Amino acid sequence: MHADIIIEGGTAITMIDGQEPVRNARVFIADGRIVDIREADQKDTYLDCSAEIVDAKETIIIPGLVNAHTHAAMTLFRGFADDMPLKEWLFNRIFPAEIRFLSTETVYWGSLLGCLEMIASGTTCFVDGYFFQDETVRAVNKSGLRALIAQGVIDFPAPGVDDPKENLRVAREFIQKWYGYSELIMPGIFCHSPITCSEKTLSGAKEISYEFDLPMQMHLSETLEEVNDIVGKTKKRPVHYLDQLGLIDESLIAAHAIYLDDSEIECLGEKGVKVVHVPESNMKLCSGVGRIPEMIKRGVTVALGTDGCCSNNNLDLLCEMDTAAKLAKVFDRNPTSLNAREVLKMATIGGATVLGIENEIGTLERGKKADIITLDVHTPHLCPIYDPLSAIVYAANGGDVKDVIVNGKILMKNREFTTLDSAEIMEKVNAISRIITKS
Amino acid sequence: MHADIIIEGGTAITMIDGQEPVRNARVFIADGRIVDIREADQKDTYLDCSAEIVDAKETIIIPGLVNAHTHAAMTLFRGFADDMPLKEWLFNRIFPAEIRFLSTETVYWGSLLGCLEMIASGTTCFVDGYFFQDETVRAVNKSGLRALIAQGVIDFPAPGVDDPKENLRVAREFIQKWYGYSELIMPGIFCHSPITCSEKTLSGAKEISYEFDLPMQMHLSETLEEVNDIVGKTKKRPVHYLDQLGLIDESLIAAHAIYLDDSEIECLGEKGVKVVHVPESNMKLCSGVGRIPEMIKRGVTVALGTDGCCSNNNLDLLCEMDTAAKLAKVFDRNPTSLNAREVLKMATIGGATVLGIENEIGTLERGKKADIITLDVHTPHLCPIYDPLSAIVYAANGGDVKDVIVNGKILMKNREFTTLDSAEIMEKVNAISRIITKS
Numbered sequence: 001m002h003a004d005i006i007i008e009g010g011t012a013i014t015m016i017d018g019q020e021p022v023r024n025a026r027v028f029i030a031d032g033r034i035v036d037i038r039e040a041d042q043k044d045t046y047l048d049c050s051a052e053i054v055d056a057k058e059t060i061i062i063p064g065l066v067n068a069h070t071h072a073a074m075t076l077f078r079g080f081a082d083d084m085p086l087k088e089w090l091f092n093r094i095f096p097a098e099i100r101f102l103s104t105e106t107v108y109w110g111s112l113l114g115c116l117e118m119i120a121s122g123t124t125c126f127v128d129g130y131f132f133q134d135e136t137v138r139a140v141n142k143s144g145l146r147a148l149i150a151q152g153v154i155d156f157p158a159p160g161v162d163d164p165k166e167n168l169r170v171a172r173e174f175i176q177k178w179y180g181y182s183e184l185i186m187p188g189i190f191c192h193s194p195i196t197c198s199e200k201t202l203s204g205a206k207e208i209s210y211e212f213d214l215p216m217q218m219h220l221s222e223t224l225e226e227v228n229d230i231v232g233k234t235k236k237r238p239v240h241y242l243d244q245l246g247l248i249d250e251s252l253i254a255a256h257a258i259y260l261d262d263s264e265i266e267c268l269g270e271k272g273v274k275v276v277h278v279p280e281s282n283m284k285l286c287s288g289v290g291r292i293p294e295m296i297k298r299g300v301t302v303a304l305g306t307d308g309c310c311s312n313n314n315l316d317l318l319c320e321m322d323t324a325a326k327l328a329k330v331f332d333r334n335p336t337s338l339n340a341r342e343v344l345k346m347a348t349i350g351g352a353t354v355l356g357i358e359n360e361i362g363t364l365e366r367g368k369k370a371d372i373i374t375l376d377v378h379t380p381h382l383c384p385i386y387d388p389l390s391a392i393v394y395a396a397n398g399g400d401v402k403d404v405i406v407n408g409k410i411l412m413k414n415r416e417f418t419t420l421d422s423a424e425i426m427e428k429v430n431a432i433s434r435i436i437t438k439s
Numbered sequence: 440m441h442a443d444i445i446i447e448g449g450t451a452i453t454m455i456d457g458q459e460p461v462r463n464a465r466v467f468i469a470d471g472r473i474v475d476i477r478e479a480d481q482k483d484t485y486l487d488c489s490a491e492i493v494d495a496k497e498t499i500i501i502p503g504l505v506n507a508h509t510h511a512a513m514t515l516f517r518g519f520a521d522d523m524p525l526k527e528w529l530f531n532r533i534f535p536a537e538i539r540f541l542s543t544e545t546v547y548w549g550s551l552l553g554c555l556e557m558i559a560s561g562t563t564c565f566v567d568g569y570f571f572q573d574e575t576v577r578a579v580n581k582s583g584l585r586a587l588i589a590q591g592v593i594d595f596p597a598p599g600v601d602d603p604k605e606n607l608r609v610a611r612e613f614i615q616k617w618y619g620y621s622e623l624i625m626p627g628i629f630c631h632s633p634i635t636c637s638e639k640t641l642s643g644a645k646e647i648s649y650e651f652d653l654p655m656q657m658h659l660s661e662t663l664e665e666v667n668d669i670v671g672k673t674k675k676r677p678v679h680y681l682d683q684l685g686l687i688d689e690s691l692i693a694a695h696a697i698y699l700d701d702s703e704i705e706c707l708g709e710k711g712v713k714v715v716h717v718p719e720s721n722m723k724l725c726s727g728v729g730r731i732p733e734m735i736k737r738g739v740t741v742a743l744g745t746d747g748c749c750s751n752n753n754l755d756l757l758c759e760m761d762t763a764a765k766l767a768k769v770f771d772r773n774p775t776s777l778n779a780r781e782v783l784k785m786a787t788i789g790g791a792t793v794l795g796i797e798n799e800i801g802t803l804e805r806g807k808k809a810d811i812i813t814l815d816v817h818t819p820h821l822c823p824i825y826d827p828l829s830a831i832v833y834a835a836n837g838g839d840v841k842d843v844i845v846n847g848k849i850l851m852k853n854r855e856f857t858t859l860d861s862a863e864i865m866e867k868v869n870a871i872s873r874i875i876t877k878s
Contacts, residue, residue, distance in 0.1 A: 075822070075823075076823070078822070078823060078825075078830075078834060079823075079824060079825045079826050079829035079830055079833065079834065080825050082778070082779060082826070082829050082833060083764075083768075083774065083775050083778040083779065084774055084775065085774045085775070086774065089774075113819060113822060116819045117819035117820045120818075120819050120820070121820065280761075280765060282769065283765035283766060283768055283769040284764075284765045284768060284774070284833070285768075285774055286768040286769055286771075286772060286773060286774035286776075287769070288769065289769060309820075309834075312833070312834075313829065313830075313833035313834040314820040314833075314834045315820065316820060316836070319758060319761075319836065322719075322758075323762065323765075325522075325723075326719060326722035326723050326762075327722060327766075329522075329722055329723060329724075329725040330721065330722040330725055330726070330727065330728060332725075333725060334725060335522065335523055335524045335525065335528075335723070335724055335725035336522050336523065336524070337725075339521070339522040340521060340522065378865065379559075380552060380555045380556035380559050380861060380864075380865065381556050381559070381560065381748075381753040381754065381755060381837065383514070383517070383552060383865045383868055383869060384514075384515070384517060384518075384868050384869050384871070384872030385518060385872075386517075386518045386519050386872065386875075386876060387518050387521070390518035390521050390752065391517075391518055391752075394518065394521060394723070394751070394752035394753070395517060395518065395748075395751075395752040395753045397755070397758065397836040397837070397838060398820065398836070399836060399838030399839070400838070422819060425819075426817065426819065426822045429822055429823050430822060430823050432823070433823030433824075433825065436825075437825060
């Protein structure tokens with residue numbers, strides 16, 4: 001039996017419920033998939049000398065992380081505006097900067113930097129919503145990452161979509177263009193929010209997502225103000241308003257989902273909506289804290305995201321897991337809330353479920369796609385290790401990621417990128433940021 | 440004019456109020472102190488070819504970070520118990536493990552690992568409270584770090600202090616032994632808390648701190664339960680109870696300080712008590728969230744700490760700053776709360792003030808001790824940089840630290856340790872952890 005890559009050594013955390021860590025593991029990868037995963041001291045009939053060896057001694061091996069809500073090209077605006085209220089930040093700083101500086105070129109380089117940062121910090125798959133998304137497709141394609149890339153829809157003039165009346169047409173054409181293009185790239189539609197999109201836009205977007213049988217993304221109940229606006233206008237809370245429009249179902253990916261009452265959580269659970277928790281962005285913009293443990297209890301699938309890195313300000317899911325676990329504890333007044341395993345599930349199989357590909361990625365399992373990362377644990381802040389899950393969630397950060405494999409292809413080996421030229425990308429984005437600063 | 444070390448290139452953030460970043464900086468260090476700091480393109484009459492050059496191009500140069508509350512040797516128990524209520528965690532897991540496994544040997548190696556981790560993540564000075572503290576002195580001395588090292592005092596049998604009646608004597612002897620021993624090491628006394636120490640112990644500890652004119656550390660109002668206990672017993676809130684005992688003054692370093700009412704905050708401000716905010720530990724143990732912006736407004740000096748890394752679970756102050764800034768925003772419902780500069784002040788000059796050495800360290804300033812770190816910004820997650828303070832607080836982590844200088848001595852250069860043998864330390868602590876696991 002043939003293997004293209006063998007990950008050799010290390011402790012594998014499969015994230016399959018009930019399965020113990022595999023110590024001194026050997027992971028066999030062929031044709032993009034995991035062929036086998038077992039202890040190295042068993043007799044190795046599969047050993048194939050032509051396979052590329054990934055030396056994983058003194059590492060933890062886990063499924064690649066899924067960043068289930070981000071806007072990759074917003075790396076362009078990392079640190080551009082901080083310590084401001086969301087509305088002022090968005091409407092006075094970010095939206096005007098986007099209108100002025102986003103172009104096919106800047107989105108391409110910003111997305112490449114996002115991909116580079118995600119690879120460097122162990123993300124193997126992400127869910128993106130932005131503008132000029134042809135360029136994000138190009139960047140992701142070059143990077144070798146897996147992604148759901150959605151064209152933004154908003155009822156204002158937007159980057160690349162001057163006339164809001166054209167927003168659905170642009171999104172539909174984007175999907176049509178890239179549908180089936182690559183097994184790693186899924187196009188999609190991203191309605192900005194029920195506040196910034198009319199009923200007609202929301203319903204139209206939903207029709208497009210039905211037509212192509214693709215998920216639809218949306219920001220949901222991110223601020224109290226937004227909820228009050230919708231209740232004022234529609235006499236319904238946001239989830240019920242969207243339900244009436246036919247948007248609340250399994251294909252909806254709802255990011256933030258902070259201000260939900262019990263009836264809304266119940267509705268999300270019953271109808272199979274996917275929620276993406278973005279704790280650091282919610283904290284930084286002072287939006288609030290989602291009722292995540294309650295949602296999980298009610299059967300809602302919850303994944304983890306960083307949001308765009310200008311409200312975070314990085315794309316590091318390892319740090320995001322730590323924050324998610326700690327924030328839930330102090331906010332719920334329950335120190336057992338969101339334990340290490342639950343949070344790592346959110347960032348792996350939870351994210352896979354949001355994309356509807358939980359049978360393909362999200363655990364280390366024979367037959368699944370080989371989306372795998374290793375974390376170097378031979379480092380002071382990860383010593384000693386009583387529990388690998390604790391080390392990952394509570395002590396590690398993105399810089400500990402050593403190797404990254406997506407779809408059976410190595411994207412980073414011993415912290416060297418194989419698909420992207422990091423110096424070139426940083427130079428290009430620095431040049432763009434100098435233009436932004438000067439103007 | 441002579442220089443031992445010249446830091447060459449990079450953007451220096453002096454942390455002196457009102458001072459702009461120094462671009463393309465040159466920092467001259469001689470005899471342990473900063474001799475000059477200025478732009479490199481000015482005429483360099485001081486240039487001394489025998490000086491060691493620290494290449495700081497593409498870095499940010501800042502004052503070394505001060506971890507104002509930790510228990511370094513608790514690295515031994517990193518990840519030993521997570522996701523549990525504080526009381527159960529402390530009394531059923533941590534205290535019994537400490538009694539059983541702490542010894543001169545384990546505290547020495549645990550402290551060395553703590554020092555190693557702190558150097559690796561940019562901490563140049565820390566405030567420690569624990570047991571077998573002679574060993575922590577030895578470890579710190581070997582590491583080259585600056586520290587206030589305090590002997591723990593608690594009215595239970597404690598590691599190395601079987602008979603609680605001896606606790607003050609042991610602490611006094613510890614101070615006497617190390618007082619004046621090294622300019623980098625200040626001995627001290629650490630009363631565990633007003634709940635675990637009697638009035639007599641608290642007053643006795645205070646007398647010792649007066650005798651040697653040294654700060655006294657204490658955990659203060661970490662849990663609501665503790666506050667209720669004290670109110671029940673004394674009819675006074677903890678700060679007023681301690682004030683009555685004469686403990687509330689400039690020499691008190693109060694860690695946690697979560698459950699304070701307005702009158703207590705006012706009292707701390709008026710009497711010059713130093714507060715140490717430890718947000719990640721407070722979140723993880725579900726203790727609560729300190730009213731930090733309110734304290735700062737009332738004139739309380741606030742510094743930042745990680746706490747012991749078994750309730751965190753690392754000693755990374757760069758990540759702690761990020762959490763402190765974000766937590767304040769969402770908890771206060773004010774997105775302008777604790778901005779990047781305020782948080783970096785807490786972790787530098789704030790910490791220096793807690794130790795009473797704000798005239799010696801905490802800013803990059805001519806004549807001050809050379810406690811300086813550089814952060815490598817040529818990395819995807821720190822690109823681009825519109826505002827260096829934002830990059831430090833919201834995007835960086837400990838792994839970005841490149842060089843560490845304490846008292847004019849290089850402890851880490853380009854991520855190579857100069858004083859400690861990292862492989863040996865990790866091997867020793869791993870061996871100790873295997874004994875703990877097996878028993």
